[in-house]
Amino acid sequence: xxxxxxxxxxxxxxxxxxxxxxxxxxxxxxxxxxxxxxxxxxxxxxxxxxxxxxxxxxxxxxxxxxxxxxxxxxxxxxxxxxxxxxxxxxxxxxxxxxxxxxxxxxxxxxxxxxxxxxxxxxxxxxxxxxxxxxxxxxxxxxxxxxxxxxxxxxxxxxxxxxxxxxxxxxxxxxxxxxxxxxxxxxxxxxxxxxxxxxxxxxxxxxxxxxxxxxxxxxxxxxxxxxxxxxxxxxxxxxxxxxxxxxxxxxxxxxxxxxxxxxxxxxxxxxxxxxxxxxxxxxxxxxxxxxxxxxxxxxxxxxxxxxxxxxxxxxxxxxxxxxxxxxxxxxxxxxxxxxxxxxx
DNA sequence: GCGACAG
DNA sequence: ATCTTGTCGC
Numbered sequence: 001x002x003x004x005x006x007x008x009x010x011x012x013x014x015x016x017x018x019x020x021x022x023x024x025x026x027x028x029x030x031x032x033x034x035x036x037x038x039x040x041x042x043x044x045x046x047x048x049x050x051x052x053x054x055x056x057x058x059x060x061x062x063x064x065x066x067x068x069x070x071x072x073x074x075x076x077x078x079x080x081x082x083x084x085x086x087x088x089x090x091x092x093x094x095x096x097x098x099x100x101x102x103x104x105x106x107x108x109x110x111x112x113x114x115x116x117x118x119x120x121x122x123x124x125x126x127x128x129x130x131x132x133x134x135x136x137x138x139x140x141x142x143x144x145x146x147x148x149x150x151x152x153x154x155x156x157x158x159x160x161x162x163x164x165x166x167x168x169x170x171x172x173x174x175x176x177x178x179x180x181x182x183x184x185x186x187x188x189x190x191x192x193x194x195x196x197x198x199x200x201x202x203x204x205x206x207x208x209x210x211x212x213x214x215x216x217x218x219x220x221x222x223x224x225x226x227x228x229x230x231x232x233x234x235x236x237x238x239x240x241x242x243x244x245x246x247x248x249x250x251x252x253x254x255x256x257x258x259x260x261x262x263x264x265x266x267x268x269x270x271x272x273x274x275x276x277x278x279x280x281x282x283x284x285x286x287x288x289x290x291x292x293x294x295x296x297x298x299x300x301x302x303x304x305x306x307x308x309x310x311x312x313x314x315x316x317x318x319x320x321x322x323x324x325x326x327x328x329x330x331x332x333x334x335x336x337x338x339x340x341x342x343x
Numbered sequence: 344g345c346g347a348c349a350g
Numbered sequence: 351a352t353c354t355t356g357t358c359g360c
């Protein structure tokens with residue numbers, strides 16, 4: 001307790017972590033290893049996964065780790081699992097993996113045991129891959145440890161190796177006009193560490209894509225773009241939704257209802273109606289309505305035909321954001337222009 | 344006027 | 351990450 005009270009982990013721990021990163025980094029494969037990765041239409045790719053860990057405000061220990069698997073190219077949820085965990089490591093920039101990866105590994109392992117047929121062929125990871133202080137971000141870390149192809153998808157530029165979110169960078173962003181536009185992130189070291197990608201026509205803010213494991217940067221960018229209905233790629237976005245709903249039901253059973261965001265409390269209109277939720281170990285699958293309370297529990301769940309998902313493609317006015325509605329768009333935006341009101 | 348550091 | 355406000359940039 002009170003480990004990270006003041007200055008985070010001791011220098012000793014950090015250097016241990018650095019050594020581990022250096023050791024594992026040797027196993028990173030930064031090129032395409034699968035046939036589908038080189039195919040123009042990604043034919044052969046059938047399942048894309050997303051993972052993330054979400055936190056409970058006011059609680060530095062409890063968190064929720066989730067894994068979802070989507071069909072490709074339909075992008076429908078075919079598997080989702082989440083579990084409450086107790087974090088052991090604090091967040092330290094450059095060492096995100098030591099905080100999150102152990103739990104993500106467990107989820108992958110669980111899937112491997114229970115539903116090997118649903119194992120994703122690639123994972124989109126919230127965070128960076130080789131675009132990292134030591135070239136070994138969480139996407140590489142998880143990739144090496146699972147031996148799954150992984151892509152780092154970050155929402156903010158990690159300013160390393162001379163990369164800076166400065167005026168020049170912002171100007172380059174401004175030049176990204178339509179979905180799919182991108183520019184390389186060239187570090188002072190002379191290496192291309194990743195790409196800034198405009199993932200959606202209606203979103204100005206780029207994603208920062210970098211290689212995690214067993215995939216080229218080009219394929220990573222192309223795949224990410226293929227997974228974007230909105231700014232955030234569906235696998236990652238679905239994981240966020242799962243985490244959010246999970247948190248809300250968690251809180252109805254617990255103590256932090258008052259800490260929930262108003263968006264969630266209000267019974268968000270963007271919530272997939274009646275979407276099934278999965279919970280923690282030892283529980284049952286539930287049908288949870290927006291804002292509805294549910295027993296705290298959960299278990300692996302296979303939601304193959306999530307026809308409910310279709311609602312995501314329907315006119316569900318999600319975020320009555322700001323007076324930025326310049327465009328009469330025919331598609332529902334859940335999070336495009338903004339940093340997502342979700343999580 | 345703040346603080347730079349993925350999540 | 352979370353919460354929140356509001357629309358840049360030094």
